Amino acid sequence: MTEHIRRTKIVATLGPSSESPEMLEKMIAAGVNVVRLNFSHGTPEDHQLRADNVRAAAKKLGVVVGVLADMQGPKIRCGKFKTGKTILKVGQKFILDGAMSLDEGTDERVGLTYKELVTDVEPGARLLLNDGLLVMDVDKVVGQEIHCTVVVGGVLSNNKGINRAGGGLSADALTEKDKEDIKTACAIGVDYIAISFPRDGKDMEYARSLVEAEGSNAGMVAKVERAEAVLDANLKAIMEASDAVMVARGDLGVEIGDAAVPPVQKKMLRMAPKYNCPVIVATQMMESMCENPIPTRAEVNDCANAVLDGTDAVMLSGESAAGRYPVEAVEAMHRTCIETEKQRVMPSSQTRDPRFPPHSVDECIARQAMEVAREMPVKAIASFTRSGNTALYMSRHLGDVPIYAVTSEDSTLGRVTLFRNVTPLRMDIDYGPTDAPKATLDIQAKMLEEKIAGKDDLIIMTFGTPMGESGGTNAMKIISLK
Known part of the structure; x- marks a missing residue:
């Protein structure tokens, strides 16, 4: 049986140190859940090759790894000097x-x-x-x-x-290069597209319109790195318009000052559950590991505090892209998350949800499933899903019981790789309206086959009736495996 599945996800940036098939396989084996392609560097062909290599390595290891394409954005730079x-x-x-x-x-x-x-x-x-x-x-x-x-x-x-300092630059969030890169990212079939320097929700809505025009349903990640973006009204609009947000602490720290970044990070982690918005904490998390094989204690503490605050993911940038120890950096994040998760993120009687009432039937089912999992010795939760939404709603509760997003949709398998405490589980769920009894038997067999749970263990199953319709989770069952 799996003793402990790491609940916090690890995002790793690819670059010269990590893009080879051999290194990718080592990093994924060490615990990478999502790979970040930095579109500030490389050609469309480079990005396609990297994505192909990620998927091949993941398939070889029998896991699902998400792919995030990060747009360069309107990075304002000085020119070159004659003398360099x-x-x-x-x-x-x-x-x-x-x-x-x-x-x-x-x-x-x-x-x-x-x-x-x-x-x-x-x-x-x-x-x-x-x-x-x-x-x-x-x-x-x-x-x-x-x-x-x-x-x-x-x-x-x-x-x-x-x-x-203090923000105020009028550059549009999307440059002409970004618009072309979005087309490339959609053609590659990435799971997420990150937009740099959005000021408000309108920037994210415009970016989504470009993605949808390409026929893609990639999730939209807002990189919060402008001073204007952290104003309460703008941050709210950004979270409402995005599928995830990133605390992009590099440029953000330059604009608002380094001392202001920790309170903003904590504010984002407090706000995000209300909008069902996963959070990635990024930049310099294990920076010293660009040159050293172990992190500083301060870096471990930084990563641990993000976990304790309930982040969905922590991210490696230069550490995995150009550093000397990319695998060791992933391993350091993994063990930090594992050790920190032994502590309850919140008291057992409290979740993030009581402050934010459910707005739909599937959100209500998600809440009830998590409440039951706290009160009974449940081994796992199996969420039958086409969109991944019910699994997302469950992950907002910061529970300890592993959640499995059971789906046959490739895009959904990739999407849930970013959700805290959610593991993608591929399974044919092409059931007819009255096939709930068959689905119950099938999920029991799958849980036993994958050694997720054993005989007589309790699991929770959530699904929609009639089965086969997207967005209709309205039922929950407690099952003793036989």
Whole structure:
């Protein structure tokens, strides 16, 4: 019998360190649930090959691994320098020049990829370059030139990012490159598409319209990394318009300040259950493992706190994409999650749901299934589902009993890989309206075959009657396996 199934999911980014079939197999065996394809790098052919390799490795290991395509978004960058870099000193004057060629930078000025930056800043605005390592204050704007004074100096090299402290940049969330990349992601058949820098729910709704126009039902993930996005009204709208949200702590920390990120992360984890919105906590979770085979205690604590707060997933970025120890980073996350999950995320008498009443019959069934699982010695919950929604509703309760999303739909199997405490279970569920008794016998056989539960163990089964109709979960059974 399976002693403990890790409830928190692990997302790992692919890159030079991890994209080979051999390394992918090792990482998936170590515990990766979802693979992130970073569309900031690579060609459509590269992304297709990586997705194919992920699916082949998962099939070989007999598991389901989701694929998330992450759009680059409107990353505002400086141009290139003739010498590759410049050294900025405190008090030095420097010009960001929207009219300058992108490869002609000097010690006095450099070009901009985002020409409209000149209309988004004014004297007194603070600009943060290279993830906040360099700081400049705007003195004046003259035509296409932004005249600045260096406040925090250092090396500025080619193509480094630019943020405005406090947000306020008007760049659209989706660039022309993103729109083409969405077509590629849909053609690949990814399970999720992540949108960078959305400001509000309208940005996510527009992105979804582009995905649906391609005939895809990929889930939409909002990367919360703009100062505007964390305002309560905008965050609410984003969660309502998305299938998941990511606490993208890198750019978010640059825009709102590093000290403001932890409270925002906790606020998002508190808000998300109301909107049935899974959360991914990302960026620098095991950053030291880019160079070291074990994480720092602070990194372990960071990961553990996200688990205790009820996150659905924790994510590796550079650690798995370009780091020296991608497999070890996955293993470190896995053991941290396993150990932390031995503690109850919430008291046994409390779930997230009492604050957020169910809005539909299937949400109500999901709640009742979780309540029964707490009061009786239930070994597992089998949710017959076509869309994955009932399994999602169950996962919001932060329960301990493993939930299995039983479905024959490939897209649903991939979708549930991100849900906390939900394991995809492939099974033919093409039943007729009166086939509930047959489904009951079939799920018992499946649970025994997969060694999920044993004879005389109790399981809960949720389904819809009449069977065979999507979105109709309205029944629950408690079954003693025979």
